[in-house]
Every structure is written in C-alpha cells, then in structure tokens.
Amino acid sequence: MGVPMARRLVEAGHQVTTWRRGGGVPVEAAVEGADLVITVLSDPAAVREVLTAALPGLRRDATVVEMSTIGPEAVRELRDLLPASVGLVDAPVLGSVGPAAAGTLTVLAGGDVSGCRDVLSAFGAVRELGPLGTGAAMKLAVMSALVPAQVLLAETFAYGETHGVDRDALADVLAATPLGGLAERLREPSEETRFALALAAKDLGLAAWEGGTLAAAARRRLQEAQAAGLGDRDLTAVAAYLRPGAEPAARRSRAVPLNPPTVPATNGFYSHAVRVGDMLYVSGQAAFDEQGRLVGEGSMTAQAEHVFQCAQRVLADQGATFEDVVFIRTYLTDMDDRVELGQVRRKYITGTPPASTTVEVSRLFMPGLLLEMDLIVALPATLAATLPTSR
Template sequence: MIAFLGQGRMGAPMARRLTDAGHKVTTWRRGTGISPAAAVDGADLVITMLSDPAAVREVLTAALPGLRPGATVVEMSTIGPEAVRELRALLPASVALVDAPVLGSVGPAADGTLTVLAGGDVSGCREVLSVFGTVRALGPLGAGAAMKLAVMNAIVPAQVLLAETLAYGEAHGVDRDVLLGVLAGTPLGALAARLAVPAAETRYSLTHAAKDLELGAWEGATVAGAARARLQEARAAGLGERDLTAIAEHARGGRASSRAVPLNLATVPPTNGMYSHAVRAGDTLYVSGVAAFDRDGKIVGEGSMAAQSEHVFQVIGRILADQGAGFGDIAFMRTYLTDMDARAEYGAVRRRYITGTPPASTTVEVSRLFMPGLLLEVDLVVALPAPRPVTPGGR
C-alpha cells in the first residue's frame, strides 16, 4: 500500500496516476479529519508532496506513530538537502528515506512526464516513481534535493530576466512581438514564449518560485539573489498565488518598489508568527533580533555566550546571503546581553565575522530576553546595493 501525503496542485494528479496504474493508495490532505499517522498506517511506501520544509517536518512528525518498520519514505517536495538530512535524523533507522523532487508542473504531473531527481537507494521504489515520469538516480541521499535547487537557480532567474527584458523593450519602444520573435531564435526562446502570455491557471506559483530561490540561497549568488528579491517584492504585492509567468506583469511596472517586503527564510529557524526574519524596504534591510534557538524553538548552546554567539552569527550570515549581502554591508548592529561581563566572549566571536571596518553599533545589558536561557540577541540595519537605473538610449 502507498500513502500519499499532500493533495495540492502537484500531489492530486500524481496520486491519481498511482491509482490508475493499479496501486492501492491512501491520500491525506489538511482539513480532512484523518491524521497523518492514520494515513500511513500499514503503508509500505509513504510519499510526501508538500509546500516547504516546515510542512514536511510537521506532517512526518505527526505520521511517526503510524510508520511501520521497513517502510520507505519518498520525499518529493522541494525542500533542499539540509532539510533532507534533518528528516533522516527525525525518522527511525528502520524507515528508509529517498529524496525525489521533480522537474515539471501540473501538466506533466497529470501526463506522467515529470523528471524525478532521486537521491538515496531507489531500488525498492524506482518502479513506483517511474509512474510519474523519467527517474534519474543521482547518488546518495540529498543528491536529488541539491540537484533540484541547482536547476531552479538557473530556470527561475532566467524567467525573471526575460520578464525584465520584455519590460525594457516596452519602455524603449521595441515592438513586443518582434522582440519575442528575435528571442525565439535564441536558447531562451521557449521561456520567452511562456512569458509572452502569463498563464491564467497557476501551474508553478510565484510564491513557490520565491521559496525555491530562498532555499537555494548561497553566498555569492548575485543573479539568483536579485531574482529572489524581485519575486519577494511581487509576492508582497499580492501576486504570490499567481503563476510565475505573472512576474512579466509585475516587471512592467518599472524599477523595484520601495514598499516594505517581509522576508521569511526557509534556511533559518522559523519565527513564532509574530514577526518576520527581516523586512526589505528599497535598498535597506531591517533584520529582526536574532537569538540562539533551533528549528524546534530550543536554545542552542545553553549557558555558553560563545556558543550562542556563534549560532547567532551563522544565522545572520544566512539572512545576509539571501539578499546578496555580507557582513561588510551591515550599517548598524545592536546587541542585547544579559551579562555584560561576558561581552569579551561575544566580542571574540563577532571579530571573526566582522573583519573590516566595524559598523555603527550599540551594546546594552538587559535583565532578560524573551526566552529564559537566552544570553544575547542581535538586530541589524543593512545597506543593500541599489540597482543601476537604465538610461534610455544609453549604455
């Protein structure tokens, strides 16, 4: 028996293909009344196709009591290799794990023409996965998740670039159809044709495209970082549930808006829902207080100022990298310490990360922070590079 967890745009047609192929399938989606544990009870194969790492972690945690020894979990969402490693630690050793995200959208999911990017031992599930399309076994656990993000770091920014290309042409009197015709003769022709008429039906949502680039963030990814910022802005403007091709409509509005764009990253511990990790307003990034807790809300390095400081600066580094920035771009840093006598330990860690001219900063002692056991919290104001304005007729 196969349990399929997730019945969204991709999950529903994929589950139908399994049923049509003669497999006995139990499906689960939020709000149906059945628990994930009940849905996976007795299943030999458990497939997850959910929105993001947090959703996968939540659902599989709830499913743990129903997972039988010897079962295999095939994680087909786009969550990245780090989240795959966390799932391996979450699942019992008696339960196998394969990561197998897919390339393709709703149409290929229904037609069985997806490309399945598999990491881990697929020998026991390859036949089932082939129902969805072509299976590419890529190596050890996590290889599929890494490959998916690598591919999306090329495909998604290319579509943002083409959206801005069409907007540039319109602003400079270039005939849109002629421009599309010229692009059709280039390697970007197929993507340009897709953007020519934004899809009425959402096949790959703008929100999911932004999420994929957030997961794939890495220091030095300037092109992907710029595309990510444009998508985050479009999402904040209310286009999140539209198809990614709606980015062409958004780009026609000209240069990026200076409105506040909330940023919540999959690469750092989640917030409690009362604040965002950061907010970008034009060329300025405001980073909420960063403290030393993990994805489960537990304190990291309890009792150690050095350990908590190290964790805080690692998280700050991920937030900065997500926006194409580094520690040298910090304009202002404010640090709250519960014990000023431990500032030397904090300072030693800080000096390893901030190596150039230091930013403006304030360090204050407070009696306590929002969670007992936290020893410090750091918030930031970061100056981001502004895009160069395009001068009509100029170079």
C-alpha cells in the same frame, strides 16, 4: 501537484490514502500501515512538521519518498529525524501540473530506489542520480537556471516595450533562439497557476550560494512581485509586474518581508528581516534551532556563534555581509558575559565597527537565552540599483 500525482498512482493500481494539511485527520493515522509514504509539500519547515507528527504511525520498515523541493541539507536533517529502520529517498520532480496529470514528469531520485522504482515510474521518467540528497541538489541546480532565465526574459520584454519594441515581435525573434520556449511562456502571463511565483522564490532561496549572484537578483525580483500580491499567481506573472505602467502598491512601498530557509523558521508572528529600498532591518536573532530548542545552554560563546551565523545567513540572503551592517543592538541577560561575546563578535566584525548599543535585560523570550541581536543594514549599491523606483 499532489492531487494529479495521487491520481496517477490510483490509475496504476496502487492502494492510495491521501492526506492534506489542515484536513482534520491526524497524519499519523493516515500513514499507519503504509509501505510507502510520499510527501509533496511547500518547503522544508512543512516537511519537517508533517513527518515529525507522522512518526508515531510510521511502520518500522516503511520507506519515505520526499518529493518536495527542499534541498539536500533538509534531506540530511530528515534522515536524522527518521528512525534508522525507515528508508528515505529524495525524489523532487521537474514539471508542473499538466505533466503531473499526464505522467510525464522527470523524477530526480537520490538514495536507494530499489523498493519504490515502480511507484516513481507512474509519475514519469526516473533519473537515478546517486546517494541520498543528490536528487534534491539536482532539482535546485536546475531551478537556479530555469527561474532566473524567466525573470531575465520578463525584464527583456519590459525593456523592449519601454523602447518601443512590439511585444509579439520580440517574442517571435526570441523564438528562433535557445530561449524561444521560455519566451513563448512569457509572451502573455498564464492565468492558470502552473508553478506559483512564491514557490519559485522559495526554490531560489534554497539554492542560494556565494557565487549565485544572478539567481539572487532574480529572487529579489520575485520577492518584490510576491509582496505586490502575486505570490499565488503563476511565475510568468513577473512579466506583468515588470511591464511598463504597472504600479502595484507594494512597488511604491517597497517593503519586502524576508524569511530565508537557511535560518530557523519564525513562529509566524514576525519576519526575520524586512527590506525597504536599500535598507535591510533584521529581527532579533537568538540561539534556537529548527525545532525551537535552545542552542548552547549556559554558554555565551556557543550562543553568540549561533546568533552571528544566523545573522550572516540573513545577510547573505540579500547579497550583503557584516561590512554592510550600520547598526547592531545586543541584549544580554548578564553584562559580565560581554567579554565572551566580544571574542565571538570580532571573528565576524573585522573591519570598521558599526554603530552599536548593548543593554542588559532581566530576561529574553525563551528561558536559557543569554543574548539577542538585531541589525540595520545598508545593502550594497549594486543590489539597491536592481530595485524598481517609485512611479
């Protein structure tokens, strides 16, 4: 998306400097002297990493326009990260590579756009939605409808073929319904990646909320397809994944690594959880924040609260709660802290307690950590039923 959007700015007469991650040029050098800095990146972690590195080069009166899909919470974190004198606008877009090249995107803008309205109009129609964060929230709200609808249609085509319904005939019938446009996209998966399947799964992860059961089920389908090696393919590849007779290796193994965006990012050497069939294995959760800094130094209560909240978010990512936990293993650097730990634990484990093991260790992976906790979870039956069976 960034390449055709940069071309639109050049064609509109703006002086543009482009920068890409891994390109070798320090980002602080790329943004130096710029009135306007636009970010178009994959996820919240990438945006935080790039803008943190760019801080030394940012002009004090510059404006940052964040056009990735990262959600309102991440936008608020960016506001805290940037100097107060630096303006911030959230402006994710609706549309794919084609509309980006043609300048027909829909720009969903939150915050004060008075200093960048003309620039944003080079990309397409600008919708000014309100205070900072409203553009990011609107984008996720829209994706919560559009992406699950396409997954539903992929399942619809799979159902039809399983029961002898001609694929083209089904698409023709659907063409006369409100779903006609999306059905046509899924008639045959696109060879061109207009919107990557992995990014669609990421968007639904950012949009996860307690009532979003349909979106959560759609995301699980996409995560399965991603584990089958289709993450870089167009979203419509989910139709090929679900097509009767398809047998990707990952469908047989059904091991899906999970890294919810609501939990601080890992270091890349492990996943926060792995789902295998109807079981979820959660890695050790510890008290550190998005920047890798220790949370609650010296306080078992503060660290335990953070750990249980992170675990709760991992569970919620898969539609589970602490009632679905079957085993907890806790590592403490001082067994005398178990009373404080127990007080926090009882706030979250309120029903029949799961099997548990608690051990004392000499130290954990980060200085200052007082505990680490991992879980084994039996996913609710309604969720397990959505997983494909082995063939």
